[in-house]
Structures are given as C-alpha cells and as structure tokens.
Amino acid sequence: xxxxxxxxxxxxxxxxxxxxxxxxxxxxxxxxxxxxxxxxxxxxxxxxxxxxxxxxxxxxxxxxxxxxxxxxxxxxxxxxxxxxxxxxxxxxxxxxxxxxxxxxxxxxxxxxxxxxxxxxxxxxxxxxxxxxxxxxxxxxxxxxxxxxxxxxxxxxxxxxxxxxxxxxxxxxxxxxxxxxxxxxxxxxxxxxxxxxxxxxxxxxxxxxxxxxxxxxxxxxxxxxxxxxxxxxxxxxxxxxxxxxxxxxxxxxxxxxxxxxxxxxxxxxxxxxxxxxxxxxxxxxxxxxxxxxxxxxxxxxxxxxxxxxxxxxxxxxxxxxxxxxxxxxxxxxxxxxxxxxxxxx
Numbered sequence: 490x491x492x493x494x495x496x497x498x499x500x501x502x503x504x505x506x507x508x509x510x511x512x513x514x515x516x517x518x519x520x521x522x523x524x525x526x527x528x529x530x531x532x533x534x535x536x537x538x539x540x541x542x543x544x545x546x547x548x549x550x551x552x553x554x555x556x557x558x559x560x561x562x563x564x565x566x567x568x569x570x571x572x573x574x575x576x577x578x579x580x581x582x583x584x585x586x587x588x589x590x591x592x593x594x595x596x597x598x599x600x601x602x603x604x605x606x607x608x609x610x611x612x613x614x615x616x617x618x619x620x621x622x623x624x625x626x627x628x629x630x631x632x633x634x635x636x637x638x639x640x641x642x643x644x645x646x647x648x649x650x651x652x653x654x655x656x657x658x659x660x661x662x663x664x665x666x667x668x669x670x671x672x673x674x675x676x677x678x679x680x681x682x683x684x685x686x687x688x689x690x691x692x693x694x695x696x697x698x699x700x701x702x703x704x705x706x707x708x709x710x711x712x713x714x715x716x717x718x719x720x721x722x723x724x725x726x727x728x729x730x731x732x733x734x735x736x737x738x739x740x741x742x743x744x745x746x747x748x749x750x751x752x753x754x755x756x757x758x759x760x761x762x763x764x765x766x767x768x769x770x771x772x773x774x775x776x777x778x779x780x781x782x783x784x785x786x787x788x789x790x791x792x793x794x795x796x797x798x799x800x801x802x803x804x805x806x807x808x809x810x811x812x813x814x815x816x817x818x819x820x821x822x823x824x825x826x827x828x829x830x831x832x833x
Contacts, residue, residue, distance in 0.1 A: 490604055493626040493633060497527050497619055502576040503536045504621045509572075510580075511622060513550045515542040517580075518603055518618035518627065525614050528636055529668075538580040539606050539618060543599075544568050547580050565597050585609035587653045590689050595654070604629050608644060611657045612664065612676075616644045639670045647679025655686035659698035662715035666706040672715070680719045687724040693804045695725050703764045707757075710750035713768065726799055729768075731775040738784055745774045762809050766816035769796040793818040 499519055507517035517540045523533035542550065547568040548558045556572035566582035583600035586609065600606045603618050604627075610616040613632035619625070626633065630644050641664050643650045643657075651657050658680045665672050687695075702712040713729070716722040722729055732745040741748060752767040773791030778784065793814050800810045 491628045491631075493628055494624060495626050496624050497524075497621070497626075499523065499527065499533075499536055499619070499621055500576075502573065503578065505572065506538055506570065506578055506580065507621050509554050509556075510538075510540055510542060510547075510550060513542075515540050515546070515550070516603065517622075518620055520603075520607070520618045521610070521615055524617045524619050524626070525632075525636065527619075528617075528633065536578055538578060539583055539603060540580055541583055541602070542580075543582055547582070565595070566599070588655070588690075590686075603627060609653070610644055611650055611654075611660060613642045613644055614664070635673075639668070640673050641665050641668075641670050641676060642673035643676040643679060647676045648683050651680055651683045652686055655683065655690050656694050656698065658684060658687065658719055658721045659695055659716065662712050662719070662721070663698055663702040663706075665715055666702050666709060666712035669708070669711070677719065680721070684720040684724075687721055690724070691804075692725070692802065696803050696805060699725075699765075699803075700761050703753075703761050704759050707759075708754050709764055709768075710754045713750060713753065725803060726769075728772055728795060728799065732772065735775050735778065737774075745771055762812045763816070765800075765809075766796075766813045766820075769799065769813065770817045770820050772796060772799070789818055789821045 503519065510517040517538055519536055520539045521537050523536045526533040540547065544560070544563045544566055547570070551558050551570045551572070554572065556570055559569040561567060561569040561579070566584045567579050569577055569579050571577045583603060583606040584597050585600055585605070586595035586597050588595050600609070607616040607618060607627070607629055613630040613635045615632070616630050617632040618627040620627065635642050641661055661672060661676065661680060664670060703709050706712060716725065717729060729746065732749060735745040737743070737745060737748065743751065749768050749771060752770065753764050756764050756767050769792060771788060771792055773795050774785045774788045777786055777788050777791055779786065796817050797810055797814050800813060
C-alpha cells in the first residue's frame with residue numbers, strides 16, 4: 490500500500506475524531522472528497538471519515554466520550570457525530586456498495602480494511618485516505634499523481650466501477666467539467682461500453698448531478714458534451730442529439746448544438762435555472778426549421794413546450810419548470826425589439 494508522508498491540516502476538531510477512535514483501538518482515516526480538495530488547495534465543505542468500527546461501536550465510543558451521535562445513515566454504515574455541537578462529521582464503517590438494477594438504494598457490504606474500502610470507490614482522485622495522526626496519505630491507486638496530472642481515472646476496471654453505480658458516468662463528466670481535468674481514455678471507453686446501464690437509474694439522481702455541475706462549473710458545456718459523447722445524454726435529454734449539426738443562418742456562426750453550449754457557458758451567474766434555460770432555449774429549432782425566412786418560426790414556443798416536458802420527465806420542481814419555461818418563451822422579445830429598431 491503506497492503511503493506518502495505529508496502534513497495536511499483538517500483542523501483540530503477533525504483530528505480529535507481520529508484520536509478518539511484510536512484511543513479505543515479502532516482505525517480512522519479522513520477519506521474521499523475532503524482529501525481530494527485539500528490536495529487541490531481548496532477548503533473541503535465536508536470532512537468524512539472511514540473506520541473499521543461498526544456503526545454500533547461508533548455510537549458507543551463517542552457516547553462514552555461525551556459526544557452526540559445521530560444514526561443518519563446507519564443502515565449504510567454511517568453515523569453523524571459532533572463533540573462540540575458546532576462541527577458535525579460523518580463516520581462510516583469500511584464498506585463497498587452496489588446498485589442492483591431497478592433499485593434506488595445501494596446494497597452495502599462491509600470491507601475488512603481501508604484498502605478494500607478505497608478499492609470500491611469511483612475514481613482514483615476520490616480513492617485516497619489521510620491519517621491525521623501519523624500525517625500519512627494512503628494512496629493505493631495513484632490518485633495523487635492523477636490529481637497533479639489533471640486526470641479522471643476509474644479505480645480498477647472501469648466497467649466494473651460503472652456497473653456498480655452507472656450514475657458514476659455523470660459524476661465522471663461532472664468532475665471533468667468542474668475541475669477542468671481530462672478523462673483517462675480507458676475510463677472514457679469503459680463508460681461508453683456500459684452506458685446503457687443508465688436506463689434504470691432514477692431521473693432524480695441524474696438531475697442532482699446536473700445541478701451540481703451547472704452550479705459549480707465555470708464551463709458547464711464540458712459536462713454536457715461529455716454526456717453527449719459517452720451516449721449518457723440519451724437517458725436524460727435525448728432531444729439534444731437532434732440539435733447536433735443543424736446549421737443556422739447569420740448572424741449565427743455555429744450549429745444549434747454549439748449555440749446551446751455557448752449560451753450555457755455565457756451565463757456566468759451559475760444559476761441553475763438560468764443555465765438550464767440556456768441549454769434548452771433553442772431545443773425546438775430542429776422541429777421547425779425551414780429553408781426560407783423565417784428559418785425557425787415560433788421556435789421559442791416550441792422550445793418552451795419541449796422544455797416543460799423534459800423538466801417534468803427529469804423530476805424538476807414546479808417552481809424550476811415555470812421559471813425555465815418563462816425564460817425560454819420570452820427569450821426572443823429583445824431580439825424582435827432590436828430588429829424593429831434596426832428597421833426604423
């Protein structure tokens with residue numbers, strides 16, 4: 490097991506979590522996104538821990554130490570702990586998880602070691618653990634080097650990782666977009682080979698990935714294009730494929746698909762509904778295209794109706810749907826005003 494000596498500061502409260510478990514003869518590591526973010530020079534939003542203690546043992550240990558425990562995900566091995574009433578941490582028993590076709594919740598199996606726990610995680614950059622007591626990074630799959638190179642690479646065989654949870658294809662595209670990383674070729678091809686497994690994943694889970702990508706990335710087009718190129722988009726918004734290669738007359742210099750991506754990227758506020766409106770605002774153009782003027786008659790009305798159906802199908806809230814539909818339906822008003830002014 491590769492170990493790298495380094496000093497990462499996660500704060501006194503986080504270090505104390507591991508000290509408590511160590512005093513009771515259990516292992517304890519900081520894991521996952523917190524380690525990745527810290528190595529990237531970012532402050533992690535959440536700090537999660539992995540241990541060989543069972544959920545019952547976690548509860549017993551911290552209650553004996555005067556801390557409060559909450560069984561927030563006990564059936565999946567996770568106990569939430571706070572020792573000062575201000576800092577809350579999730580502590581999870583070493584585990585692996587797998588989604589069975591047609592189910593919304595994973596089947597969890599306990600792992601014997603931190604190495605086994607890390608081996609079932611999605612990508613190498615998320616499969617590292619940090620020992621805040623010994624100041625050692627546990628990196629059995631080369632995640633630290635991949636972080637430095639800017640590479641998204643699956644742990645082990647990509648097909649196996651994606652079959653365990655096909656939504657990892659969306660996560661792969663999200664990380665590539667938010668971190669501006671390249672995707673390892675073997676990992677990308679593995680995703681394409683098993684992309685049809687997304688057919689049974691609930692739309693709500695895909696929508697959550699969309700929200701994360703659209704609110705955290707400064708270039709969400711990378712996320713969208715990744716889904717398109719892997720084939721994953723056909724299980725979320727297949728209508729987007731119809732816009733690829735559809736030419737537009739001047740002043741547009743790009744296809745409808747390219748225009749949707751440019752519009753989405755040019756919305757700098759990272760507002761989810763605004764960016765979703767940007768992505769879908771011309772989704773109806775292929776259905777109304779003509780060879781003479783007007784080239785796309787009433788495309789905003791057709792796009793608005795299509796967007797409403799898309800957002801309902803992908804389990805968006807009524808509030809979000811109404812906002813996006815209104816934006817799309819009215820997006821040509823300023824354009825018509827400009828044309829009128831130019832003609833006067």
